[in-house]
Amino acid sequence: MGMGMGMMGISSSDLLLINDIQTAVILEVQAFNYYQRLMALTANEQQRQIITSIQRDEMRHYHWFTMMLRMMGAQQPLIPPGELPVNFVEGTREAIRLELEAAVFYQTIANRATAHFIRMHTTRAIYDEQRHATLLQNILISL
Ligand SMILES: [Fe+2]
Ligand SMILES: [Fe+2]
Numbered sequence: 001m002g003m004g005m006g007m008m009g010i011s012s013s014d015l016l017l018i019n020d021i022q023t024a025v026i027l028e029v030q031a032f033n034y035y036q037r038l039m040a041l042t043a044n045e046q047q048r049q050i051i052t053s054i055q056r057d058e059m060r061h062y063h064w065f066t067m068m069l070r071m072m073g074a075q076q077p078l079i080p081p082g083e084l085p086v087n088f089v090e091g092t093r094e095a096i097r098l099e100l101e102a103a104v105f106y107q108t109i110a111n112r113a114t115a116h117f118i119r120m121h122t123t124r125a126i127y128d129e130q131r132h133a134t135l136l137q138n139i140l141i142s143l
Contacts, residue, residue, distance in 0.1 A: 017118075018072055020105075020108060020109050020112065021069055022069065022077040023077075024102075024106065024109060024125075025079075028065060029079045032059060032062070034084060034095065038085045038092065039051045039052070039055075041086075041087065041088040042088050050135050050139060054132045057132065061125045064122075064125065065125075067117075071115070071117065089143065092136050096133045096137060099136065
């Protein structure tokens with residue numbers, strides 16, 4: 001797609017979309033790293049399994065969003081280090097907030113996009129992030 005297409009052929013709304021998807025790639029990597037640290041803060045096997053399953057989803061989302069950038073001929077972003085949790089309960093609470101924030105942000109991508117691939121996979125990511133928030137909420141309730 002977009003063979004030889006320079007930035008000249010890209011509309012300003014495409015640029016906004018590309019910028020948002022680059023942010024999504026950053027959020028997915030930071031989420032993966034966040035959960036890696038969160039997992040180190042609990043010895044509970046069930047909690048660790050839940051966090052591992054969430055990480056698998058974030059990895060999948062990362063692949064989808066990087067694929068979208070490649071399809072649009074856009075650059076992959078540099079990934080700045082994100083915040084990391086230092087306490088399991090506080091960290092889980094913060095993770096819920098980040099998941100819900102990501103879901104709201106991804107809605108703007110789904111709304112802006114016209115390409116089927118982008119709309120479909122972003123919608124799937126929104127559903128996953130909302131499910132992650134619920135899984136984490138259940139961890140807090142079970143403590
Ligand atoms: Fe994600
Ligand atoms: Fe998530």
